[in-house]
Amino acid sequence: MSSTEIVQQFKQLNRSSPQFPDQLTSLLYKKEYRECIPNLKDEEVVWLIEYLDDVCLSVLLVFLSCFPHRTQILDTLQADPSIPAFRRCLRELRRICGAREQLPKSYMLESSLLISGERPVASGGSGDVYEGSLNGSKVCVKRLRIYAGERIPVAKETLHREAVMWKRLTHPNIVPLLGVTLEPLQLISVWMSGGELREYITHHPGTDRLRLVFGVASGLTYLHFRNIIHGDLKGPNVLVDDTGSPRITDFGLAIVAQIQDSIRSFQGDSGHTARWTAPEILGGNGRHSKEADVFSFAMTMVEVFTGQVPFHPNSPHAAMLAILNKKRPQRPNHPQITVELWTLMESCWDHDPHHRPEISTVLKTLGDS
Structure with a gap:
């Protein structure tokens, strides 16, 4: 089957049909489709990129009304039949844009x-x-x-x-x-007017720390639901908007930064990431994962409740050695840290990644607090 015929099959799909998500997913999994992708003409690549991006954007509109419901977010999203198609569509869009070093027109700013x-x-x-x-x-x-x-x-x-x-x-x-x-x-x-997480806490010492923690957990749950690993979760990568809500940023860039000889990595600078990094990564035996993100989230919780980096005032190198030797920060002296919350933090930074809870479970526990 030629690339022109494959593109024609996309054009023939009826996007208003209830069967569209299943039909699109089926087409994206077709062997003929996968085989023809490397042979797409430039104009066909441009058309397919714009088509997949438009589908992704239309599905996103479904999500917008879900978010105010806190822990009901995942239940709502999982019930939506468009989600599998969206995931596959976004995966293909990322793959094609990466391979051809092109982006949809909607991404480009003058x-x-x-x-x-x-x-x-x-x-x-x-x-x-x-x-x-x-x-x-x-x-x-x-x-x-x-x-x-x-x-x-x-x-x-x-x-x-x-x-x-x-x-x-x-x-x-x-x-x-x-x-x-x-x-x-x-x-x-x-632009996030509240600045980085610790900066915001310094200027707003009376802020509800549990609310900040819940917001970070909610954002990370959303990323993991989309099968996205942050790779460098820490206070400097959580910004605060003008309403006082925390917002995660720079996901994926830490992973990009590990491409040797092309982008200098935070990971090579022990003065930055080590304090938040899971032991399996520090020891060189593991890769970035959802479990590693949960470990970093626990360390970010320490930041929120203390207003200091984890293992303060120890050096980054000392912090790294502490993590590798199964030592963890002491319990912060903050009234919002209950026995249950401290137990949750300890489970999140368990030395064994398989013993750490999923972030969705953490979010539910925090929501019940």
Whole structure:
């Protein structure tokens, strides 16, 4: 079957039909479809990218009314018949955009409309962050740092894949991605006026810490439901919006940062990530996983209740050794940490990843608190 015939099959699908999700999923799993993808003409690639992106966007509208219901979110989403089709559709969109280093038109922002400061307000292993303005609105500009090396094509492919993933996430505890510029390569997101998590707590010491923890757990539950691993969950990667709600950012970029010889990694800088990192990763025996995210979430809880990094005031190296030697932070002296909550934290940072609870279970426990 030719690539033209495959594209024609997509065009013949009736998107208003109740059978559309199943028909789309079936087509995306077809052997003929998989075999023809490498042979798609440039114009066919562009059409398919726009088609898959439009389907993903339409399915996202279903989610918007679900989020205010706290722990009912997952039940509502799991009951929606469009979810399997959405997952497959987004997976294909990420794969094609990565392989061809292209993005849907809806992702692209004109550099001429973007104004950013001359000096970064923050810097990290994967790039520099600038305060910017887009059409009169304040935005966050993350300029990604790519280094010379033979793995640049792999880095660019991964960055395209992660941008696709981020743009199609919609949740009140996730920082929205507005779009991308290619020259230079920048990710543009909504500006979070409350700053990083610890910064917000410093300026609002009386804030409800349990509410912040629940918000982070809710955002992470959403990511894991979408089969997305954050890879670098910690206070600096949780920003607070103007309503005081925490929003997770930079998911996927930590994984991108591990592509050697192309992007300098936070992971290689023990002054940053080690305090939050699961022992199986620090020991070199494990990969980023949902279980590792849950470990990092427990360490982020320590940040929320103490206003300090985990293992403060010890050095990052000492913190790393402590984690590897099965030592954990002491119980914070905070009135909201009950015996039940402390037990939950201990289970989340269990040395054995298989003994850690799923984040959806953590969210439910927090919701019942």
